[in-house]
Amino acid sequence: PSALRxxxxxxxxxxxxxxxxxxxxxxxxVSHFTPDEVTVRTVDNxxxxxxxHPQRLDRHGFVSREFCRTYVLPADVDPWRxxxxxxxxxxxxxxxxR
Numbered sequence: 699p700s701a702l703r704x705x706x707x708x709x710x711x712x713x714x715x716x717x718x719x720x721x722x723x724x725x726x727x728v729s730h731f732t733p734d735e736v737t738v739r740t741v742d743n744x745x746x747x748x749x750x751h752p753q754r755l756d757r758h759g760f761v762s763r764e765f766c767r768t769y770v771l772p773a774d775v776d777p778w779r780x781x782x783x784x785x786x787x788x789x790x791x792x793x794x795x796r
Contacts, residue, residue, distance in 0.1 A: 713726040713727070715769065717772065717796075718796075719796070720795060721794070721795060721796055722771065722772055722775045722780075722793060723791070723792065723793040724792040724793075725789055725790065725791055725792075726747055726767060726792070727788060727789060728747075728749055728784070728789075728790045729787060729788025729789070730763050730788075731749040731751055731763070731788075732751070733784055735749050735751045736748075736784070736790065737749070738780075738782045738790075738792065740777035740778070740780055741777075742777070743770060743771045743773070743777065744768050744769070744771065744777075745768070745770075745777070745780055745792060746766065746767070746768045746769075747769075747792070748764075748765065748766040748767075749764065749765055750764040750765075751763055751764075769792075771794070772796065774796045775794045775795075775796055776794065776795075779795055780792060780793070781793055781794065
C-alpha cells in the first residue's frame, strides 16, 4: 500500500494573502477552471474572485465546480489599481500598491 502525500495549500484550492509595506498581494489556486471561467471584480473596498464551470466529465464521473472568495482590501489600497495575472499552473496572482 502506498501512503498518500499530504496536500499542499494549492491542492486544497486555498489562498494565501501577503501584506507588505508597499504591496497587497493574494494568491489563489484556480487550476480547476479555465481563464474565461474566472471573474475578478472590486466593489468598494472588497475584492471578489469567483469561478464556475458547468458539469463536465472527469475520470470519476461528472463534476461541476463553483466558488466565490472575497477579500477586504486594506484602507490604503485603491481598488482601481488591483491587477490580476494567471500563471501557467493555474495560480491567480492579485496585487495592488499600498
